[in-house]
Amino acid sequence: MILKRFLLASAALLSVLGSWAQISGDTTRRPFLITADSLASGNYKDVFTSFFQLAFNDIAGPGKGIAFASNPYAMMSKSNPALLVDTNYVKYRHLRDLNFNIGLSVDSLWHLNGFSAGLKYAIVNKRDVSISHKFIGGNIRNTSQLKNFNRQVAIWLSRNIARDAAFAELLNTKVNLWENNDTFSFSMMPADVRDTVLAIINNPDNGLDTMAKLMKDDPNLIFKKTSDGIYKELEGRWQNKPLWIVAANSSFSAEGSGNLKAISPDNVMVYSEFLAGLNNPKCKIKWDLDVLASYSMVSDSTLTRQNIEVHKFEFRPGFNFVLKSSGTTSSEASKPYLEFKISGSYYHIFSALAPGQKADDNTINGELRLRIYQDIWVPVSITWDPASGKVFGYLSIKANFTALNNAMKKLGLGS
């Protein structure tokens, strides 16, 4: 049932997105990805998957495919939820740093004609706040004023509960709501509770000067949004930290008829990629360093037999600019909506050269990503070869599970 709903939703989503895929102008095919994280930039998501990722390749073309990526921890915790407890979560962080992917491709008649497999490991992943006690400590330090407010309310309650238990319980209920519900504003409290809370805040002996200023600036303050803003601002800063991965991918083709098919490699690639933020994430234009080095063995199309005889090294340093973010608050600013990536590529071919082919080559590459709906991205990529003057471009669609789930709900298929 779940599979059926998923396929229906996928088909519905793909029917909408298919038109974009069809205008892809280049022979280079890029996958339609569904990823799990919504906070990180699209570029970061391409580099590293935290949980599950599903990709539909060449969705409108004759050679269709589906690929699945995950990590051992995600798979293990599905069958053993005890692994989600913090001590295990930290203990098995290296399993979460290991991604694997498998893929199948079929022809227009849905016959298997190839498969792929790959491994990816994060040697350095400083962006993962989920295991960072330093991150938690930073949050607690940054919310010292809010913590003090909560403590002063506790002191007030302990002093007054014997005198008027009913009012103390009402005040505690409303203050807990205010502190932990992001839709509950100060004005939603009863007037007598508001008066008491303001008296606590404005009492000079309580040391709540910053809190008093916050209330003065916004008499309808939503406490929870303030504390969430502090958390997300720090989380955004963590996304500037380095991420360095190494990976190996390979794909194979299956040729022949019936069940007897010959399996041969199409390409093998090992690569390493490094990402790091270069300026304050709160800046309107944020930029990241993105450096990739790869060694690939691909097919020589001039040979009639299957082969991987073209051996190529690529070094591609680049910068990813987040050109626009939604909203003005710190919590919203960390969510990128428009990104532009520019890079230069140096290639060296180690294998025998075709007539007219150069062993060393350079290109300039650009990729524009537009978030069109929540976690659905439209990347448009352009590669320019300065020597030949040729320009190549392609367009594909990327979305994540959140977006897919929302689409399912809109179609009445989600839970």
Add this chain to the structure above:
Amino acid sequence: MQANVSIVFLNGVGQVEAELIRNGNSIDMRATDKTGTLQFPEVLDEDIISLNGACTGNGEIIIDIPVLPPSPVNIQAGNFFLNFIVGK
């Protein structure tokens, strides 16, 4: 009576500080940065157990004596602040 404040952090790490307050005075303080139980050995009705902390995943706070608001209380990624009135 003794109050056991159990904290479970899931899908990430967390930290919580708990303080027992009576008649405006701090009676006892406990803290943890992992799943576990904080014990307050001498708790009276109308004491306040004041909690604050943060977590990166989600979790649950369970107090094994009657309190208002009643436990368990679920927590989500972010900062949290809670006061529990004992004996309600």
